[in-house]
Amino acid sequence: MIQAWLRIAWRLQRSVVVFSAVACLGLSGVAAWLVADMRSIVAGCGTPSATAACDVIYAFQATHGPAVSMVQAGMGLAQYGVPLVLGVALITPEIEHRTAMISWPMARSRMRWLMWRLLPVAAIGLLLIGVLALAAEALAQAYLPHSDIGFTNHGLRGASMLTRALLVFVAAVAIGALLGRLLPALLVAGALSLGLASGLDAALPHWVESAELAPADDMQHGAFPLNTGFEYRAPDGGPISDAEAEAMLTAAYEEHGENPDPAVLPQEVFFGVAAWRYPEVLIRESAALVVATMVAGTLAVLTLQRRRPA
């Protein structure tokens, strides 16, 4: 029985599954090659063959930057595109081609039909996006080998990529069930994905409260926090404006030359969320996305239960 449903899922969405597999595995393959290359360079640190990459935070910006950026952009597109096309194509063809009138009764219940159609496709999609997420995580780590990558590329790697993709997939199924036509559902789900990506980016600083970052938490000391603000402080610790800080700096350099005493200079103070708090933010965001996915799933089921089959 399971095999029969797997065969049906394959026959009905063969081209989309193949396209998704080529996209995800292709990008993951290129990412793996870049990771191996960068790691081999880092392995040479501390030996006579050490390169400049061993001494700088952005170790591979000049050598691998363009390639890594392109691969990460492709991964960002695939992370939303793959679940979108897999999800939208689940219910809409049945309604558009008027085969739902036959397939839904034959499955004994619509819920049963949905589960048997959705589960194989969801499993394939999650597997592909899972591979992509692992490759993206490895790529982000390899690109910044000397730092805690913290919030870098959040949403484009690891668990954050997986939870977003799952929500987009279920939402696409729900929208497909609601609209019943492929292209409109694709356009609406695509717009929703864009909105989701923008909304989650805007919400990122708000999952936990931001605080003044300690010197050990900043980029110069090997961590990538989420910066939310910046201010200057006078040497006595009181806050000052940018213009006052600029005036203080100019006066200090005019009086003391090129190397003034740091005690007379205004201090730069950064606010944000430290890199070591990334797991906390990730758990909160993931929980919210899982809840949203369950809501979308419920909507899909309810729509399917009540919908006319054509």
Added chain:
Amino acid sequence: MLGWLRLDFRLQRFEILALLALVAVLAVVTGISAVQLGELREQYGACYVGTVGEECAPAFLARVPWEEAAHWILRSGWVVPFLLGTVLGVPIVAREVEHRTGAWAWTLSLGRVRWLLGRVLPILLVVAIAAGAVGLLAELAASAANTNSDGRDLSESWLWFDQRGLIVPARAVALLCIGLAVGAMVGRILPALLVSAVLSVAVFAGTTTGMEAWRSTDTVAIGVNEVALQSAHVVQWRVRAPDGRLLAFDEADAARVIPAMMLAPTGEELGPGDDGYEPPPPGYVYGEEVALAVPGERYQAWVLRESAVWTGLAAVALCGAWAVVRRRRPA
């Protein structure tokens, strides 16, 4: 023609209305940001050109969100032709084949070519007008966001050249015809959309690369500090040695030519004996960094050439679609 237009609208109503709504939203955003940027220019005009002081900090801060909005409008010059062409072009034939209505439609139309023309021409008109509107909006946004100090308007400037103007509708029509051909060949909407999307990106990348190679044959050397560079399209950077030779950076290293000039705060070149002049290290000479660039005056000619290339691609794709539809089984 009106009958075909009504038929196309009924068959692709949602997609046409959705994309026209997108163009309408872009128009509103362009209008608002252009007005705001215009008011800021009137209020802080001197701050956006030449050397500025501390009093201009509010001017730049106020400008940031509206400039960002203008840049999003300009980016739509890349995205919207792709959306219009792919979403409206692919289903024209693919839907008829997938839903098995091709056999009736092609027979009732007294010929497949007549049917194809009747379906394509109205959509082509809609796409050309919508994309033309986007190109125009992008021109307005570029004009509002332009802070160059050379006094040229955008008809003689390469700023954001591939995101505005005539190139936008030309590209949209070509991508529509490519989507049409792919849809005719594949015969199923979703796979054809995916293939058309990938092919469109590949064609865009190929055309961009080819046009850049073509433009590299029409360059002149413009000094890095010359005002004319602001409106030019830079193809390559070189170093001009004192004897006039143009060297690549590695050649300049080998020839011991430093790509730097001694300049006064007013921008004039300093020579030996002038205040502030520092001689080059022993064995080295100063050269001038120059751009091999296509000047702004040639912008319009190159827009016409690139639009002609895209129109040629559209014609080829349309012929391909016609050839496929003529021979294709209707289901």
